[in-house]
Amino acid sequence: MLLTPYRVLDLTDQRGMLAGQILADLGADVICVEPPDGSSARAVGPFAGDDPGPDRSLFWWAYARNKRGITCNLDHSDGQALLSQLAASADFILESDDPGVMSARGLGYDNLSAEHSDLIYTSISAFGQTGPKASYASTDLILMAAGGPLILAGGAGEAPVRVSVPQAWNHASGEAAMATMIALRAKSKIGRGQHVDISAQQSVAAATMSTILASSIGAAETARVSGGMVVGPFMGRLIWEAADGYISLTFLFGSGIGPFSQRLFNWMYDEGECSLEDRDLDWIGLGAEFISGQRPLSEWDRLMGVVGEFLIKRTRAELFAEAQSRSLLIVPVTSVDEVADSEQFEAREFWREHDMPGWPEPVRFPGPFVKLSDNQIEYRRPAPTIGQHNAEIYAELGLDAEALNDLRERGVI
């Protein structure tokens, strides 16, 4: 696998586990370091069978795959010493504690890099390691509000809404994986590791699609429009009603999307549901006609109305099938069960199964995030139980069963 030679100590909890997951899937030896009573991520629901328990958190199942697991009490001086020793064998450390916590334990970047200058040490936090909001209390919703995506989603004049599955820490974790890999490449150039500082607030700003720049470049604030977006003076509707639910149709003019709109109107004309004049509009140059005033903007609203009338008479399946044969930008708004049962993902053999401890049937997981020509992503092991790999990993430090028992009794592991 691509990252087989590398070891990662993954100290993150629910605020950063996707970062180590990406490296683990690419083949790195990622070791979760949990407190003796288990990671707080094991308390994140939903739970298998709706029955909370450290080995039943679906969050843990999803984001600890391909990782080994050990326990180590980082608030105990002996635990701190153990971690320092383990760090000597690691290429990367990932952590997501509140800023200052790791340094207070003597396990900050400055502490560990003093002995181990090659170490790449990535800190994931809500707002970054320093600054006026570095110690703010935060949650997913708070971060989506702070980084800009939240204000953009929702009905006009209504409260903004978030995605119902928390997203912010995954954005931060993804940025962490990117920057951590850049640091690996830098190491060959500068001959040492470094500290990577990731802010979830900045990471989620990517989900504003650069509209966070609007006021800085003299543009109007982006309007919050349920199921659509504003493109210059135009309202672009993205979510439309079909006969039996909703679909996404990207409907606009211009050289990128105009040809798709042309084909949509060809179909509508074939079905006798639009005029020849509408079909034969210049779907590439139409925007310029509106902007120059050659055509009134109300014409755009009328055209959207014509499209809406056409779509609502047809089912999602009809629209999607025709979209494929005519190359149109239409897909159904898909529910989670439909995603899991999709033919496309099935045909690409996307899903993977693992037996999970204490669960009677193999569990189906979202599969490899990319396909590779060689060295494919493999699902080598399911999420570890608490301390599952203590013996084999601590053996590397010369600790035998007796020593581990002693550490266990003293609450170190």
Add this chain to the structure above:
Amino acid sequence: MTTVIPNVPAVPTEGALAGLKVVDLMWVVAGPTATRAMADFGATVVRIESANRIETARGIGPFHDNAQGPDHSGLFSNMNVNKLGLSLNLGTQEARDVLLDLIKWCDVLTESFSPRAMRAWGMDFESLKQIRPDLIMLSTCLFGQEGPLSRVAGFGTMGAAIGGYIALAGNPGGPPIGPYSAYTDYLSPRFALPTILAALDHRDRTGEGVYIDQAQAESSLHFMSTALLDYTVNGRVPEQVGNADPAMAPHGCYAASGDDDWVAIAARDDGDWANLCAAMGMGELTCDDRFADLAARKANEDELNGIVAGWTAEHGAIEIEYMLQAFGVPAQAVSNSAAAASDPQLQHRGHFIQMEHPVHGVATIEAAKGQMSETPPDYRSAAPSIGRDNDLVLREILGYNDEQIAQLAIADALT
């Protein structure tokens, strides 16, 4: 005082990725996000465009001074900082020959065409491997290179729909609303870039090239794994629940006193609830049985939200944020772009960078997201106008002479 960084397109020599050579045939958001991160950290990224098919991002806002035009898109500007711009009309054999020369030069080739395009030109990985056995190549599109939907052209707005995100954002019982715009475009680069860099590391150790087939819709499912598992394990279909959270109450966006002024508030536990009551000057609520613990607050959530909303309506969102954070309660004004520009934390992080721009004087862009102690990002050049760096790429990088360049122009290869 704000520094405006000069706009000097050049082959970078400093930075974490200095010396890395990338030929970038991707467009809009998903692909360019990944190559922008490489360019920020010193990679030479040659971005290929054509005036014959204007890149979609150039037509998407926010627009500088609300004016349209190919160099007015703040989105394009933000996605393509630090890249070199080469215009090639790939419909001509001469332009494809230039591309082939660039492929011989580069370490990494990235493309986001629909799956048949590269094959039609004989530039699929299997063919290119014959001339570049150590090539790293990324093909990224919505549905991947194979499968029944692989020929469906797709933007990230469609990825958001078919990946389940649209149906997971909205109010209970209401129409699906979805996260803003092309949601999967923001997620897929987080998987593409680490894979490219891992492949480079592998290549350096083994000499082997790597082909990466990314279906953006598949990568993006890893941001909602728990929802998928809730279905595959528990048989439950997660649905849109507004801003409610099963483990927190109150938890929502509340209207504050200003115009389109909202504040996000979350009580993670009973302690946060008690502190929120104290901050609101309603300490008596902590003794109210309706709100005694999470279960009670969830059962009486409408009343609870009504009380909080009644209080927030009397104050500005930023004022509420400061008041509640002083009590340790998670709270944040819901930032629009003006609020973000004056956010003290984003300022502290240097999130907004100002660069000289030939059309606008100054263009504001977002900084690289990762802050690195030893190899900071470098901002060298504004996003290219179409063909801005043709000379630099053709002469300095490929070593073409006047005669060769004139021939390309005659063949209409450089438009």
